[in-house]
Amino acid sequence: MPRRSAAEAEKTRESIVARAVDVASLEGLEGLTIGRLAGELDMSKAGVIGHFGSKEALQVAALEQAADVFRREVWDRAAAQKPGLPRLRAIAGAWVSYLERDVFPGGCFLTAASCEWDGRSGPVRERVAGTMDLWLGVLAREAREAGMDDPEQVAFELNAIAMGLNQRLQLHGDREAPGRARTAMARVLR
Amino acid sequence: MPRRSAAEAEKTRESIVARAVDVASLEGLEGLTIGRLAGELDMSKAGVIGHFGSKEALQVAALEQAADVFRREVWDRAAAQKPGLPRLRAIAGAWVSYLERDVFPGGCFLTAASCEWDGRSGPVRERVAGTMDLWLGVLAREAREAGMDDPEQVAFELNAIAMGLNQRLQLHGDREAPGRARTAMARVLR
DNA sequence: CCTACCGATCGGTAGG
DNA sequence: CCTACCGATCGGTAGG
Numbered sequence: 001m002p003r004r005s006a007a008e009a010e011k012t013r014e015s016i017v018a019r020a021v022d023v024a025s026l027e028g029l030e031g032l033t034i035g036r037l038a039g040e041l042d043m044s045k046a047g048v049i050g051h052f053g054s055k056e057a058l059q060v061a062a063l064e065q066a067a068d069v070f071r072r073e074v075w076d077r078a079a080a081q082k083p084g085l086p087r088l089r090a091i092a093g094a095w096v097s098y099l100e101r102d103v104f105p106g107g108c109f110l111t112a113a114s115c116e117w118d119g120r121s122g123p124v125r126e127r128v129a130g131t132m133d134l135w136l137g138v139l140a141r142e143a144r145e146a147g148m149d150d151p152e153q154v155a156f157e158l159n160a161i162a163m164g165l166n167q168r169l170q171l172h173g174d175r176e177a178p179g180r181a182r183t184a185m186a187r188v189l190r
Numbered sequence: 191m192p193r194r195s196a197a198e199a200e201k202t203r204e205s206i207v208a209r210a211v212d213v214a215s216l217e218g219l220e221g222l223t224i225g226r227l228a229g230e231l232d233m234s235k236a237g238v239i240g241h242f243g244s245k246e247a248l249q250v251a252a253l254e255q256a257a258d259v260f261r262r263e264v265w266d267r268a269a270a271q272k273p274g275l276p277r278l279r280a281i282a283g284a285w286v287s288y289l290e291r292d293v294f295p296g297g298c299f300l301t302a303a304s305c306e307w308d309g310r311s312g313p314v315r316e317r318v319a320g321t322m323d324l325w326l327g328v329l330a331r332e333a334r335e336a337g338m339d340d341p342e343q344v345a346f347e348l349n350a351i352a353m354g355l356n357q358r359l360q361l362h363g364d365r366e367a368p369g370r371a372r373t374a375m376a377r378v379l380r
Numbered sequence: 381c382c383t384a385c386c387g388a389t390c391g392g393t394a395g396g
Numbered sequence: 397c398c399t400a401c402c403g404a405t406c407g408g409t410a411g412g
Contacts, residue, residue: 012397026309030221034391046393047397055391106309111357115305118360119216119296129361156370160354164346167301167353170308171319180346202381224407236409237381245407 013051016041020062021069025106028116029059029124059124066109067131073098075138084146085189091142092158092185099165100178107170110135111163135159157188203241206231210252211259215296218306219249219314249314256299257321263288265328274336275379281332282348282375289355290368297360300325301353325349347378 019040024032034055038045052058078090099108106112114132117125136155143151161184168177209231214222224245228235242248268280289298296302304322307315326345333341351374358367 009397028218028220028306030218033389035389044398045391046399049392050397053392112305112309114357114361115302116218118357119302125361132357132361152366153370153373156354156358156367157351157374159357160350160371160374161347163353163357164350167304167308167322167349168346171304171315171322176342177346180343181350183343184347184350199381223405225405234382235407236383239408240381243408 009051012043012047016043016048016051016058017061017065020058021065021109022105024059024062025066025104025109025112027106029062029113030116032059032062034058056123060127063109063113063124063127063131066104066113069103070098070108070110070135073103084142088139088142088146088154088158088189089186091139092182092189095158095162096165096178096181096185099162099169099181102169108162108166111166132159154188158185161185161188199241202233202237206233206238206241206248207251207255210248211255211299212295214249214252215256215294215299215302217296219252219303220306222249222252224248246313250317253299253303253314253317253321256294256303259293260288260298260300260325263293274332278329278332278336278344278348278379279376281329282372282379285348285352286355286368286371286375289352289359289371292359298352298356301356322349344378348375351375351378 016037019037020032023037023040032055034045034049037043038048041048049055049058052061074091074094077094078087081087081090110128110131113124113128117128136152136159139155139158140151143154148154161181165177165181168174168180206227209227210222213227213230222245224235224239227233228238231238239245239248242251264281264284267284268277271277271280300318300321303314303318307318326342326349329345329348330341333344338344351371355367355371358364358370
């Protein structure tokens with residue numbers, strides 16, 4: 001088989017990561033297997049793992065890609081709003097919408113990853129924790145900008161509501177849940 | 191090796207389930223392996239799986255045991271209170287305490303299981319969903335008894351807050367989170 | 381409840 | 397990026 005150009009290799013790598021994100025959102029980052037990925041992409045296992053070096057590095061790449069998607073779907077849609085309450089309200093709306101639209105086939109990747117990795121150790125767990133910390137920090141910063149009493153409390157509650165919504169959607173297909181989440185978030189931001 | 195009495199066999203079965211619950215709370219029900227369990231219990235794999243017939247049946251047994259623990263730690267501690275708001279407030283307190291005390295080594299078993307199985311199908315998933323539905327139904331019933339406007343909204347929000355607390359405890363060891371959860375639950379129950 | 385074993389699959393590597 | 401292969405482990409079974 002001919003070696004591919006750097007550009008072609010990059011495209012292949014991206015397609016591997018994209019598939020890894022979808023599989024992992026349904027079955028977890030640990031449930032991801034190189035052999036299955038290879039089968040679905042019509043590649044050899046060596047061809048898949050060669051782009052990353054180890055399963056752990058592939059897991060990290062999938063996590064980074066998922067965080068990029070979250071940022072694009074939630075933060076980017078709200079970033080044009082004025083800092084503080086207007087932006088927080090836009091974030092809340094985009095967040096619920098992101099969950100409602102099933103951007104990942106298995107629901108929120110970050111929530112799933114945090115549940116899967118909160119009892120383990122190593123680079124994947126650290127990256128999950130860091131990503132969540134970063135996001136809660138963003139929320140708290142906006143709440144502070146809005147002059148709210150307890151910005152960390154606001155960040156805590158918004159995040160909790162999003163997790164609750166994700167569970168109701170994924171586990172029960174509860175179509176009333178997005179409305180409940182909007183109501184709860186609006187009360188927190190009142 | 192001599193066959194054991196029925197009572198001894200039952201004790202062995204219980205010790206297997208207890209260990210399975212601990213392992214699964216840290217690494218998930220799918221991460222559970224018969225070989226590892228056998229090694230930790232100084233048994234053969236056949237001896238372990240013989241009590242259940244399949245890994246799936248072992249997963250279901252672990253889930254049932256975990257639900258029993260949750261009921262004992264949260265519901266039973268509040269059941270003596272008057273139905274309605276007093277009981278809901280007792281449930282909220284016991285729930286936060288249950289998470290704070292790390293009753294399972296890896297945090298709330300039910301939350302972990304719901305994240306792990308919400309993208310899969312089969313008996314384990316159905317049982318996780320049923321258990322969650324049952325619990326949210328209990329919460330809604332108490333909120334209705336308390337005469338609250340929207341009992342399902344109360345159930346949704348309490349559950350969300352518990353999930354958010356579990357994440358902060360497990361992923362970040364955040365010692366302020368229990369207080370935040372109490373504050374948020376109190377506001378929902380105001 | 382054990383030993384001994386089954387086929388399948390795991391992550392990963394050598395060499396091209 | 398492939399073929400061919402490594403040792404380890406997977407869930408599970410036969411037979412006692």
